[in-house]
Amino acid sequence: SQELEQSPQSLIVQEGKNLTINCTSSKTLYGLYWYKQKYGEGLIFLMMLQKGGEEKSHEKITAKLDEKKQQSSLHITASQPSHAGIYLCGAESLAILTGTASKLTFGTGTRLQVTL
Amino acid sequence: DVKVTQSSRYLVKRTGEKVFLECVQDMDHENMFWYRQDPGLGLRLIYFSYDVKMKEKGDIPEGYSVSREKKERFSLILESASTNQTSMYLCASSLVLPSGANVLTFGAGSRLTVL
Numbered sequence: 055s056q057e058l059e060q061s062p063q064s065l066i067v068q069e070g071k072n073l074t075i076n077c078t079s080s081k082t083l084y085g086l087y088w089y090k091q092k093y094g095e096g097l098i099f100l101m102m103l104q105k106g107g108e109e110k111s112h113e114k115i116t117a118k119l120d121e122k123k124q125q126s127s128l129h130i131t132a133s134q135p136s137h138a139g140i141y142l143c144g145a146e147s148l149a150i151l152t153g154t155a156s157k158l159t160f161g162t163g164t165r166l167q168v169t170l
Numbered sequence: 171d172v173k174v175t176q177s178s179r180y181l182v183k184r185t186g187e188k189v190f191l192e193c194v195q196d197m198d199h200e201n202m203f204w205y206r207q208d209p210g211l212g213l214r215l216i217y218f219s220y221d222v223k224m225k226e227k228g229d230i231p232e233g234y235s236v237s238r239e240k241k242e243r244f245s246l247i248l249e250s251a252s253t254n255q256t257s258m259y260l261c262a263s264s265l266v267l268p269s270g271a272n273v274l275t276f277g278a279g280s281r282l283t284v285l
Binding site for chain 2: 087096099102142144146159162163
């Protein structure tokens, strides 16, 4: 089965600083999803990447999928306390071109704290 | 907005008890999922369902069963709860978009403690 490794496991940054979280897959990624979880709550979808080299942004968060489609990075610019939480990457286990449901495997998460 | 509702936020049960975790979604999604989340292990898929009465095992189905009698409801059942099933349980639903994207919408979670 597909395994996703996230680094770092935890991160403490000062407000206003930039940071990057990485997600590395043991297999080719057909669809890579980034989610955020506030402590003790459910996950909120951030963005999805499908093509090698693709890059997407939402407010101050940018995610990229490398050309070989085995690694993704999530970059936060000028971090704010509202960015604190757990960031998880998730990957499809089947080619998304089939259009059928497939199980989503998640990484272990990166816990982000933003200090004032 | 899509809403996924989990019936209980917190439950405390005793070893050997039968436990039902209920999940309801209100957007006619085909697919529903049950995950458990544990520190250091991340989210692990227990079961998923892509249609009424259909179910597929995830990565850790042992000790669990599921029921999907209606499209909007997906229940997770612990036939005989054990202490190693103490965890946060997350339900999700999804619809596969024309682009192939399978975006999951999660409930708030149910934290189960088995004594």
